Amino acid sequence: MLLERLSEAHGVSGREEEVRSIVLSEIRGRVDDCRIDGVGNLIAHRKGTGASSLRVLLAAHMDEVGLMITLAEDSGLLRFAKVGGIDDRVLPARTVLIGPKKVPGVIGMKPVHLTDNAERNKVVESRQLVIDIGASSKAEAEKLVQRGDTAVFATRYRSLAGEGSAWRTVQGKAFDDRVGCTLLVELLAERFPFALSAAFTVQEEVGLRGAKVVAYAENPDAAVVLECTGANEVPTPLDVSPSTRVGGGAAITIRDTSFIADPRLVELFASTAHRLGIAHQFKQPNIGGTDAGVIHKSRAGIPSITIAVPARYIHSPAAIMDLRDFDATLALVREALQSLPQALSSQGART
Numbered sequence: 163m164l165l166e167r168l169s170e171a172h173g174v175s176g177r178e179e180e181v182r183s184i185v186l187s188e189i190r191g192r193v194d195d196c197r198i199d200g201v202g203n204l205i206a207h208r209k210g211t212g213a214s215s216l217r218v219l220l221a222a223h224m225d226e227v228g229l230m231i232t233l234a235e236d237s238g239l240l241r242f243a244k245v246g247g248i249d250d251r252v253l254p255a256r257t258v259l260i261g262p263k264k265v266p267g268v269i270g271m272k273p274v275h276l277t278d279n280a281e282r283n284k285v286v287e288s289r290q291l292v293i294d295i296g297a298s299s300k301a302e303a304e305k306l307v308q309r310g311d312t313a314v315f316a317t318r319y320r321s322l323a324g325e326g327s328a329w330r331t332v333q334g335k336a337f338d339d340r341v342g343c344t345l346l347v348e349l350l351a352e353r354f355p356f357a358l359s360a361a362f363t364v365q366e367e368v369g370l371r372g373a374k375v376v377a378y379a380e381n382p383d384a385a386v387v388l389e390c391t392g393a394n395e396v397p398t399p400l401d402v403s404p405s406t407r408v409g410g411g412a413a414i415t416i417r418d419t420s421f422i423a424d425p426r427l428v429e430l431f432a433s434t435a436h437r438l439g440i441a442h443q444f445k446q447p448n449i450g451g452t453d454a455g456v457i458h459k460s461r462a463g464i465p466s467i468t469i470a471v472p473a474r475y476i477h478s479p480a481a482i483m484d485l486r487d488f489d490a491t492l493a494l495v496r497e498a499l500q501s502l503p504q505a506l507s508s509q510g511a512r513t
Contacts, residue, residue: 222342411441420455
């Protein structure tokens with residue numbers, strides 16, 4: 163399964179090579195051409211039916227949050243820095259895989275019986291933690307791991323839903339945004355009225371960097387960003403509504419911290435979902451940020467929207483999502499894109 167392969171691939175921001183290789187092998191034969199740009203984005207093109215002169219960008223980012231090795235100590239323990247937004251609380255005692263050799267390690271901290279009450283009642287900061295790869299010295303550690311190597315959580319993809327369950331839940335790492343990459347690969351099997359640019363972007367988690375390059379180079383008439391977004395329905399206070407819910411269908415973004423979605427595109431996706439009975443929800447506004455944050459500001463401005471699959475515990479060692487939400491998101495994007503030229507026909511857009 164493609165999502166499983168992508169989830170287990172090593173692809174911390176700036177080191178997306180393994181993910182890109184998997185995607186490239188999947189899209190060959192589905193696209194008219196593809197290229198890798200100067201920062202590592204993979205960009206593919208697929209001709210439309212000719213019914214519209216629009217050029218539309220679909221984007222999903224390949225990178226995941228992770229760690230970068232900064233120093234090997236004389237003891238053989240490794241110091242590291244976080245890459246992207248990781249909560250320090252999820253790090254202690256986690257197993258990781260480091261570098262191209264996928265060297266196994268454990269993020270070490272004091273055992274509970276060697277800590278006092280003050281230590282047990284506060285979060286241990288990442289700068290106080292180390293990765294233990296079982297090396298006895300700095301020289302031994304450096305034979306296996308180099309400064310600048312990146313580390314990912316050692317999490318296997320697996321199905322969680324039991325027999326007879328109404329849900330189709332799965333667990334894995336890096337669903338943000340290997341889910342979006344999987345959606346984009348599936349969409350490249352379709353033919354749309356317009357010319358399609360498909361961008362698998364780099365370094366989203368550290369500042370939307372790859373998408374900025376893509377948007378400028380491709381200069382599309384509209385953009386749809388495919389994402390995996392946080393579902394925070396558990397645990398949460400009773401009087402706080404969740405951002406999204408697992409099992410609630412495709413998540414349509416109206417606004418996040420990086421952009422405000424084009425109202426015509428919001429209406430297009432919402433009306434398509436209503437018309438076809440596709441499960442959907444609206445992401446709580448003003449939470450998170452996506453590649454749309456830089457795409458919509460490129461050149462003379464690009465009408466943009468983000469459509470996402472909800473998942474619990476993103477940016478942690480393991481996330482949980484429902485494959486029914488994936489299917490709903492794929493169906494919604496596939497159908498809505500067929501009517502996108504009509505939705506953008508106002509305000510002088512090329513059709």
